[in-house]
Amino acid sequence: MEVRLHNTLGREIQVFNPINKSEVGLYCCGPTVYNYAHIGNLRTYVFEDLLRRSLEYAGYSVNHVMNVTDVGHLTGDEDDGEDKMEKSARETGKTPEEVAAFYTEAFFTDIDRLNIVRPKTACVATKHIGEMIALIKKLEERGFTYTSGGNVYFDASKFERYGEMALLDRQKLRNGARIEIDTNKKNPRDFVLWFTKSKFENHIMQWDSPWGKGYPGWHIECSAMSIKYLGDQFDIHCGGIDHIPVHHTNEIAQSEAASGKKWVNYWVHGEFLLMDKQKMAKSAGNFLTLQTLIDKGYEALDYRFFCLGGHYRSQLVFNFDSLDAARNARLSLNQRVSELKSEAEPVAAGNLTGRALEIMDKFSKDILNDLNAPKALASMWALLKDQDIAASEKLGAVLEMDRVLGLQLDKVESDSPELTKEEMALINQREAARASKDWAKADEARDKLLSMGIIVKDTANGSQWKKRL
RNA sequence: GGCGCCGUACCCAAGUGGUAAGGGAGAGGUCUGCAAAACCUCGAUGCAGCGGUUCGAAUCCGCUCGGCGCCUCCA
Numbered sequence: 001m002e003v004r005l006h007n008t009l010g011r012e013i014q015v016f017n018p019i020n021k022s023e024v025g026l027y028c029c030g031p032t033v034y035n036y037a038h039i040g041n042l043r044t045y046v047f048e049d050l051l052r053r054s055l056e057y058a059g060y061s062v063n064h065v066m067n068v069t070d071v072g073h074l075t076g077d078e079d080d081g082e083d084k085m086e087k088s089a090r091e092t093g094k095t096p097e098e099v100a101a102f103y104t105e106a107f108f109t110d111i112d113r114l115n116i117v118r119p120k121t122a123c124v125a126t127k128h129i130g131e132m133i134a135l136i137k138k139l140e141e142r143g144f145t146y147t148s149g150g151n152v153y154f155d156a157s158k159f160e161r162y163g164e165m166a167l168l169d170r171q172k173l174r175n176g177a178r179i180e181i182d183t184n185k186k187n188p189r190d191f192v193l194w195f196t197k198s199k200f201e202n203h204i205m206q207w208d209s210p211w212g213k214g215y216p217g218w219h220i221e222c223s224a225m226s227i228k229y230l231g232d233q234f235d236i237h238c239g240g241i242d243h244i245p246v247h248h249t250n251e252i253a254q255s256e257a258a259s260g261k262k263w264v265n266y267w268v269h270g271e272f273l274l275m276d277k278q279k280m281a282k283s284a285g286n287f288l289t290l291q292t293l294i295d296k297g298y299e300a301l302d303y304r305f306f307c308l309g310g311h312y313r314s315q316l317v318f319n320f321d322s323l324d325a326a327r328n329a330r331l332s333l334n335q336r337v338s339e340l341k342s343e344a345e346p347v348a349a350g351n352l353t354g355r356a357l358e359i360m361d362k363f364s365k366d367i368l369n370d371l372n373a374p375k376a377l378a379s380m381w382a383l384l385k386d387q388d389i390a391a392s393e394k395l396g397a398v399l400e401m402d403r404v405l406g407l408q409l410d411k412v413e414s415d416s417p418e419l420t421k422e423e424m425a426l427i428n429q430r431e432a433a434r435a436s437k438d439w440a441k442a443d444e445a446r447d448k449l450l451s452m453g454i455i456v457k458d459t460a461n462g463s464q465w466k467k468r469l
Numbered sequence: 470g471g472c473g474c475c476g477u478a479c480c481c482a483a484g485u486g487g488u489a490a491g492g493g494a495g496a497g498g499u500c501u502g503c504a505a506a507a508c509c510u511c512g513a514u515g516c517a518g519c520g521g522u523u524c525g526a527a528u529c530c531g532c533u534c535g536g537c538g539c540c541u542c543c544a
Contacts, residue, residue, distance in 0.1 A: 011473095029544075037544085044544040084542075167472070168540090182541090191541070218542090240544030244473090250541085270544065271474095274537070281543065309482060309492070315475075315537065322481045325493035332492090335506080374483045378491040387508090439502055446504080457506050466506090 001058045003368045005051075005236075006313060008244060008267040009165050013370050016266065018235050023061045025234030026052060027226040027264075028119065029243060030066040033103035034088040037110055038287035039303060039318065040273035040280035044240045046304055047270040047312040049116040050371050051238065053404045058368055065229045066119040067222055068107075070100035070126050071205060071215060086204055096205055100126075110290045113300035115406045123225045125216075129207045131224040132216045135258055136193045136209075144257045149184035150197030152211050156189035159253045163189070165267060166245040191250050192217035219250040223258070232259040238268040270312045280318070293323070301407055302327040308373040308405060334412050336384050338466065340395040341414035347396030356393035359383045360400065367404050376401070413467065423454055430456070431463060 003016040018024045028048045031037055037045075055062050070085065085096045092099065104124075111118065136152060139145050144158050156162045163169060168189075182192075196214035206213050226234065232255070239248065248267065255263040272279045280287050293303055306326035310316040352360055359379050366375035380401050383394055402409040419427065430445035446456050449465070456465045 031544085032542095041544045047544090166539090188541080241473095242539070242543055245539060246541045247543090272538070272544070279538065279543085305492095306481085311483075314482085317481070319480085322493080325481060328494085329492050339507095372483075374491070378483075381491060385508095434502080437502070443503075450505095455505070458501065458504085464506095 001364060001368055003055065003058045003060075004370055005266055005268055006370050007265075008269050009265075014266070016235075018060065019233060019265070023063055024055050024236065025230040026055070026062050026064045026236045026238070027222070027230055027234065028064070028066045028237075029222060029239035029247070030068050030119075030122065031103075031107050032069040032084060033100045033107060034084040035103060036289045036291070037107055038280055038289055039293065040275070040287065041240075042110060042114060042290060042303070043273045043307050043316065044270045045111055045116055046114060046307040047371070048238055049111075049114075049406060050308070050312065050373060050404065051236070051268060052117060053406060054367055054371055057364070057404045063121075063230065064117075064119040065121045065123065065226060067225050068100075068104055068122055068124045069221065070096070070104070070124055071221065083203060083205075089204070100124075110300075113290065113294075114304050115301060115408055117406075121229050123229065125221040125225070126205070128221065128225050128228065129216065131228050132220045133194075133207075133209050135220060135224045135227070135254070136211075136216075138258045139193065139254060142257060142260075144254070145193060146186065147211065148186070150195075150212070151184060151192050151214075152194040152196075153185060153190045154193050154250070154254055154257075155186065156191070156253060157187055159257050161256070162253050163245075163249050165252060166249045168245065168249065191219060193220055193254070219247055219254065222247075223251050223255040227255065227259075232263065233261055234264060236266045236268060237264040238270070241269040241271050244269060271315050274315050274317045288318075296320075298323060298327055299330075302330055305330045305407060308377060311374055312371055330407065333380075333384070333407070334409070337395070337398060337409050337412045338414065340391050340398070341412065344391035344395055346399050347392045349396060349400040352393055352397055352400075354389075354393075355386060356383065356389050356397045359386070360397050363397075363401055373405075376404070380405070419454070419465070423449065423452060427456070427463065427465065434458075434463075 004013050005016050006012070007014045028045075031041065052062050052064055085099060088094075089096045089099045094102070108118070136145070139154065140152070144155055145152055146155055147153070194209055194211050194214055194216055196209075196212035203215065206215050226237070237248070237251075244267075252263060274280065275287070290300055290303065294300065302323060303326070306318075306323055307316070309322075309326060347356075349360075359382055363376050363379040363383075366372045366379065380398060383389065383397055383401075386394075399409055426445050426449050430442045430449075433439075433441035433445065449456055453467055454465050455467070456463055458464075
């Protein structure tokens, strides 16, 4: 099946053609583990998971690599010049290593709860300092660097296509609009590859290098690690839209300057989650974590479902009314799947026929056309609500869809639970009360069953029951 | 100041030239002892506003209004 993706290089939807027909190289920018991920960050990982699952759905094997940044970089707008990792460490009384370990674990807990498939390789920055130094040396040998004020800089003027993806040439950049200008730079677009002159005192995390003891610049780790695990040319690199102008621009410059080749063929970027019409950001203090949602009684998958309701390239407005809508919709979805499971065995995806096959094909076409999850979900509802499709076909199709959607429909229990003796006794008591028209007693039994998680419904064929999902 | 983008029903949200997907909430109905669930029906003659192009525009162009992001912390 053909996959189409919006490529930031060229700003258009393109047919995806991998370098290697069987395996796709996919690099996703990962977390900086100095704090919890917020749900805006997690939206991007849900999008990347949708991308990975879609590629696998289309028949590709995906070599998925993600970095874990445990080297701190500069803090926020009210920058006091401190390293994020070390700031967090100081505030919590831990070492940077302990901080990294704690938030790395928290991050993977979150993505597991969201049913995001873990990357095949999660590479840690501090374990790849050697590769970073080697890459900087290569850039130095090829004449793309200079040293100033003790730091090694990338000379952007030496790389002709600098800023091409971000369309920087069309912009009249306002230098230092938001940050302090580094007077060591020859050109505002230059960036640090290796620091030896720390702006901050007593920097804990430092390594020996040919340029002196110090630590790497922000961008070099992604280039060094992606090249190590995926080669100096690979298929897809993704991340948040905010990375286009700086981080990814600089990554492209240093990677292509080092190899002399085009580095990445497709750049795919996810849009922001908005909170009260503003971007959700740690620095703005308006962020929510997944755990906060769970503490409020939502499930992680409710948030995943919410994310799938919007297209990854559109800003998505978060509020609790919308999250409630997602939760209710998912509850209804699970109920339907549960009922289908009690009625029939799923038809294998390859054996779908008729209307179910038609809907399945539309679903595939939409999801593989730049990951249009909202359209795909509409197909899913069309399938489930169709009166003429057999339960076995519906179940087979919806489970196939869930390979991409990742809503754990395979784990939904069949809607014919075994009851305990006590529960069964209550059912029988209620039936007896109903037979003698003792409605108060019957309702009491129903309420008690409900409190035990059993929903009773009366049909023409007698009472039926199901577990509350 | 420059650049990128958005404005679709009560809410969220698809739709980039052919006559408005889907979800949630809501209303009415069937069924029921009552519920619940399920199912049926209803819901924008309209896509921020005003012009223009076109046989035809939410979709293209212009202007106006409103909003978001970026311009080296950022998903």
